[in-house]
Amino acid sequence: MAKEKDQDKILQKYTQNEYKYGWVTDVESDTLPKGLNEDIIRAISKKKNEPQFLLDFRLKAFRHWQQMKMPDWAHLQIPEIDYQDMVYYSAPRQKAGPKNMDDVDPELKKTFDRLGIPIDEQKRLAGVAVDAVMDSSSVKTTFKEKLAELGIIFCSFSEAVQNHPDLVKEYMGSVVPYTDNYFAALNSAVFSDGSFCYIPKGVKTPMELSTYFRINAANTGQFERTLIVAEDDSYVSYLEGCTAPIRDENQLHAAIVEIVAKDNAHVKYSTVQNWYPGNKDGKGGIYNFVTKRGKAQGNNSKISWTQVETGSAITWKYPSVILMGDNSVGEFYSVAVTNNHQQADTGTKMIHIGKNTKSTIISKGISAGYSNNSYRGLVKITKNAENARNFSQCDSMLMGDQCGAHTFPYIETENMSSIVEHEATTSKIGEDQIFYCNQRGIDEEDAIGLIVNGYAKEVLNKLPMEFAVEAQTLLQISLEGSVG
C-alpha cells in the first residue's frame, strides 16, 4: 500500500544517514600486530612502561580467560568472534601525555572538535573536564591542574599507573575481579587505557568529569578501564560518551568500569552510548560487552547509574551496585533503544548486603525495526540485609511488529524484612498518538521524538544538563521513520 511505501522511504532516508560520527581520522598510529598471546600482552605492558604487578595481573587474567567460555545465557545472537584476528593495541602516535595544546596532533584536536568534545581548554565545554580517549590511548585530559588544586586526581589510566601506582594497585580489580566473567578477564589481560578518578575526603567536584571514547582504527578492539574512587563525604558526577566510524566489519569493545564509594560518598555515573550500530541490514557495528559495577562500600553511600544506549550492534551490559554499607543506595536508570538489526541485553544487578539499603531500577526499552531488546535484572537481598527495599519498573515500547522486547527479572530474597516491588509494562507506540500530533501540526519525526522522549522522561531527567539535550536528539534520530 502507498502508506507502507512512504514509510519505507522515510525509513531508508533516516537509516542511511542517521549515524553522523561515522568518519575516520587519518592519523599515524603505533600498532601491534594482530593476535592474542602472552607476547602481545607483554608488549602492551612494555609499551606502557608498566610496573611488574600490572604485568602479573594481566598474565593471570589472560591465563584465566583461556580457561573460560564465552557466555551464552543472554538473549543475543552473537556470531563467532575470532580473537586472533584482531589488533589489541593501536595508539595515535604522539608525545606521551601532552602538557599543552601545542603538543596535541592537530588531526586529533580536529577529531574531537568535530565530535563536539573540544579538548582545547579555551574552547572547553562549560563546566566539563574531559579525558579524550582514542583507540588504545588517552589523547588529552582537560582541567587536570585545576582539579588537582582540590586534591582531585583526574587523568588517563596509564598516567595513574605511572604516578599513583599504589592507588591503582589497591583498587583495580577490587570491584570487578578478573575472574568475574569472560569479557572482564579479557579486558584485564589486554586493557590499554581509560580514565582514573580519585576524589579525596570531603571534596565535591566543581564540574562534571567525563571520558569520551572514540574508536578510530580498523580491526582493533577497544579495551579500556575506568576506575573511580570516592572517599568519605565526597561527590562526583561522571559522564561517558562514545562513537566509532562506520565499518563493514564488527569491532569489539570490552570495557570495565569500577566505582568505590566510601562513607556518605555519592557517585553519579552517566553514559550516552552511541557506538556505530551497524547499517540497516545489520552489517558492521560495535559489539559492546561491558562490565560496570559499583561498590557502595561506606555507610550512607550512594551510586547512581544512568545510561542512554542507542548505539552498538550488540550490547551486553549490566551496570550494578553492591550495597555493602548500611543505608547505602543504588540506582539504575536506563533507556535502551534498538533499531534495524541491533540487539541489546542490558539491565542491572542490585546486591543488598547492608541494613536499610535501598535500590531503584527504572528501565525503558524501545525496540524498532527487526531489533531485539531485553531487560535482565537481578535484585538480591542477602541474609543480613535487614529492611532492604527495592523498586523496579521495566517498561518496553515496541515500534512496528518485527521487533522483540523481553524482560527477565530475577529476585532472590534471603531476608523476610525486605520489600521488593516489580512493575512491568509493554506498550506500542500508537499510530493514533502520532496522528494526534500530526493533527496539531507536528510532523512524524518530531512526533516520534516527543512521544519517545516523554516515555523516557524519568530517565532523561537524571542526566546532567550537558547531556540531556544531546540524549534527547539522539533518541529521536535513532528512531526516526521506524514506525510500522
Added chain:
Amino acid sequence: MLQIKNLHASIEGNEILKGINLEVNKGEIHAIMGPNGSGKSTLASVLAGRDLFDITDGEILYEGKNLLEMAPEERAREGIFLGFQYPVEIPGVSMMNFLKTAVNEQRKHRGQDPMKSSDFLKMMREKKDLVEIDSNLTNRSVNEGFSGGEKKRNEIFQMAMLDPQLSILDETDSGLDIDALKIVAHGVNKLKSPENATIVITHYQRLLNYIIPDKVHVLYGGQIVRSGDKDLAIELEEKGYDWLRKETTNQ
C-alpha cells in the same frame, strides 16, 4: 472555504462514506448529526488526513487547494483543527511542551519566528481563562489520566491556542456535565469570527441551544440525507432517525 464533492471513502474494502457533498463558508457553523456508525467520525478523520481510509472517489477543496494531497500536519498548519471524539494520551509529554511545539510549527509555516517563552505563557493564561480550564490540567502530560470530560475541555483549550480557520469538533459535548457543556459552547462562540468556520458533530440537540448552527445535516449510511436549519435538530430529537430511514427507502 470547504467544498466536499461526491466523497467516497472505505476501509479494508468496506465503503463507509458513499458520496458526501458539503459546502462550508467562512463565518458559518454547521452541525452534523446521525446515528452511531453512520460515518461522522470517518468524515472528520478524512478531513484531518488520517491515512487509515482509502479515498476511492470525489474531491475536497480547502481554500481552493486540493486537501487530499496535503499531509495531515500540513492541513493542521493551514488551519484545520480536529477536536477528537477520543483524545489520545501521550504519557510524559507535558501539555506545555506539546502546545509550544504545535504553535511554533504553525508559526514556522507562516514564516514567523518561534514564540518567546514569556509570550507563550501569557497566551496560555489568556486562553485558559477563555475556556475556563483548570491550571492543573495544563501542567500535566497530554491527556494522561484526564477524565472523559477533562479531555474534551482540553480539546477546546488546544483549539483556542491554535486559533484555527476550520474547526471540526467530533462529539466534544459527549461526556460533559451541563456546566462544562455551557463553558465549551461559550468558548466556541467566543472564538467564532467572520473569518473562520466550525463543524460540530453531535448527538444532542441540546448543544445546539448554545451553539446556534447555520445549517444542520443528517449523515445516514455514509450520505448526507437531509440538510436544514436548527429546526431540523429539534425535529430529529422528537422523531428519532427512523422517519428518515423510511423516507430514504421510499425514495
